[in-house]
Amino acid sequence: MLKVLITGITGFTGRYxxxxxxxxxxxxxxxxxxxxxxxxxxxxSAIHCCPLDDGEKLRTLLADIRPSYVVHLAAxxxxxxxxxxxxxxxxxxxxxxxxxxxxxxxxxLRAVLLASSANVYGNATEGVLDESTPLAPANxxxxxxxxxxxxxxxxxxxxxxxxxxxxxxxxxxxAEQFLIPKIVAHTRRKAAVIELGNxxxxxxxxxxxxxxxxxxxxxETPAAVGETVNICSGSAYNLExxxxxxxxxxxxxxxxxxxxxxxxxxDVKNLFGSKxxxxxxxGELSPIELRDTxxxxxxxxxxxxx
Numbered sequence: 001m002l003k004v005l006i007t008g009i010t011g012f013t014g015r016y017x018x019x020x021x022x023x024x025x026x027x028x029x030x031x032x033x034x035x036x037x038x039x040x041x042x043x044x045s046a047i048h049c050c051p052l053d054d055g056e057k058l059r060t061l062l063a064d065i066r067p068s069y070v071v072h073l074a075a076x077x078x079x080x081x082x083x084x085x086x087x088x089x090x091x092x093x094x095x096x097x098x099x100x101x102x103x104x105x106x107x108x109l110r111a112v113l114l115a116s117s118a119n120v121y122g123n124a125t126e127g128v129l130d131e132s133t134p135l136a137p138a139n140x141x142x143x144x145x146x147x148x149x150x151x152x153x154x155x156x157x158x159x160x161x162x163x164x165x166x167x168x169x170x171x172x173x174x175a176e177q178f179l180i181p182k183i184v185a186h187t188r189r190k191a192a193v194i195e196l197g198n199x200x201x202x203x204x205x206x207x208x209x210x211x212x213x214x215x216x217x218x219x220e221t222p223a224a225v226g227e228t229v230n231i232c233s234g235s236a237y238n239l240e241x242x243x244x245x246x247x248x249x250x251x252x253x254x255x256x257x258x259x260x261x262x263x264x265x266x267d268v269k270n271l272f273g274s275k276x277x278x279x280x281x282x283g284e285l286s287p288i289e290l291r292d293t294x295x296x297x298x299x300x301x302x303x304x305x306x
Contacts, residue, residue: 001027005067008074012174020212052094058101069219070112084140091144099155111160111219117145118167123267130274162224166231167273171208172300184297193255197262202236204272207288217282224281232273245291
């Protein structure tokens with residue numbers, strides 16, 4: 001069994017990544033900045049407690065685990081996170097410390113996947129965004145991811161790096177501060193009113209299960225090493241589409257109030273990713289329509305949300 005180390009394994013994406021890799025025969029190890037609570041999921045061999053800023057402990061741990069693959073998901077992932085210093089500490093400096101530790105200890109690595117973000121493109125370009133689209137970060141989160149990508153270039157000759165730019169994605173277990181989980185949570189508790197931003201803006205949405213499948217298949221594709229790849233559906237959906245399908249699935253309709261604080265006048269109307277490069281590298285992902293993701297989230301048993 002090939003050994004995989006996932007940073008941020010206790011986060012939203014990390015849990016699905018562990019399940020995806022274990023289901024395909026990998027020996028899954030995780031890295032967490034604090035001790036996990038309760039029993040480990042059966043799909044995980046071990047979760048190692050080690051903050052990324054402890055370089056010596058990190059190097060010792062990597063030398064002991066000797067992973068064949070690394071999936072780096074540990075990050076501040078909420079765009080509007082209030083502490084800018086924490087964003088750069090986690091997304092940029094944390095990544096540097098991990099890459100430096102890997103460079104000095106890991107000799108058998110086949111691939112290291114770094115999760116950047118489609119936020120690096122900003123909101124200035126209308127329509128489809130491919131990997132050649134000029135970067136235009138518009139907030140600290142996006143700047144931290146652009147900086148991380150440039151940092152990765154410094155290690156590209158020494159480590160087998162794959163940089164991914166996931167567009168929006170969602171699923172059971174994602175925090176309510178994100179858009180679709182907020183809508184689903186309001187629906188599940190039969191809220192009468194929900195406050196949202198501009199209902200006409202259309203964005204690319206994937207299912208988290210598609211995202212982790214793409215990550216695994218990129219790890220398994222030697223030609224992906226050295227590449228930067230969009231992770232996206234290639235389609236754009238607006239909030240009206242989401243609200244209509246949520247209401248049809250649940251039978252519950254809410255009054256939608258547009259909160260000016262959530263509206264950004266500079267946002268372009270349609271923004272979505274090109275999946276051409278991704279498909280060329282790994283083939284088509286298993287299709288999951290957004291309405292099916294919404295149904296999965298709305299009809300989830302309460303224990304699945306914990």
